[in-house]
Amino acid sequence: GAGVSQTPSNKVTEKGKYVELRCDPISGHTALYWYRQSLGQGPEFLIYFQGTGAADDSGLPNDRFFAVRPEGSVSTLKIQRTERGDSAVYLCASSLSGGSSYNEQFFGPGTRLTVL
Amino acid sequence: DQQVKQNSPSLSVQEGRISILNCDYTNSMFDYFLWYKKYPAEGPTFLISISSIKDKNEDGRFTVFLNKSAKHLSLHIVPSQPGDSAVYFCAASATQKLVFGQGTRLTINP
Numbered sequence: 001g002a003g004v005s006q007t008p009s010n011k012v013t014e015k016g017k018y019v020e021l022r023c024d025p026i027s028g029h030t031a032l033y034w035y036r037q038s039l040g041q042g043p044e045f046l047i048y049f050q051g052t053g054a055a056d057d058s059g060l061p062n063d064r065f066f067a068v069r070p071e072g073s074v075s076t077l078k079i080q081r082t083e084r085g086d087s088a089v090y091l092c093a094s095s096l097s098g099g100s101s102y103n104e105q106f107f108g109p110g111t112r113l114t115v116l
Numbered sequence: 117d118q119q120v121k122q123n124s125p126s127l128s129v130q131e132g133r134i135s136i137l138n139c140d141y142t143n144s145m146f147d148y149f150l151w152y153k154k155y156p157a158e159g160p161t162f163l164i165s166i167s168s169i170k171d172k173n174e175d176g177r178f179t180v181f182l183n184k185s186a187k188h189l190s191l192h193i194v195p196s197q198p199g200d201s202a203v204y205f206c207a208a209s210a211t212q213k214l215v216f217g218q219g220t221r222l223t224i225n226p
Contacts, residue, residue, distance in 0.1 A: 042219050102167070
């Protein structure tokens, strides 16, 4: 079946602009996660949704970052007033449920964001 | 602070030999540990995992060992194959979110 998909695959923007990154999880997966991977580092947790609600947003770096999942499926990560330090690969993952640490997370290919 | 550390940024192994990738963690609340493999321009792919109640888990050529007292885990790949060349991340979890190490680039030489 189809895996996690993310669009766009690449996004180049100018400092100060607004961007939206989209994630389509695996059908039937109720839990959805956003991570950010900077060059030479491992992915860092941003936010986790269980259904429509954000169950844990402790990884969002500041209030310029916001994510939604209005119907419990597709999610959008929104970044306002982008800064050069926001340049990274943004990864989305989904899992069947999010009730424990034992649910395997399936990752999408990521969106490479470059802020000039 | 880096709660999960992979101290070797790269490792080169000859085809057919054993590859050993290491990972250390600091948070004793972690109860589940995973290894992911990543190819360029792709997302991480789950490889193998281990619960904190076990000290070993094996799946084909891949074995993960967990030493809780030392807060250390390792991934053994034997025999190593050219297709194993990739970046390997260890990750740990106490809740739903994964905490990743920095990754180790494994190169298998023919």
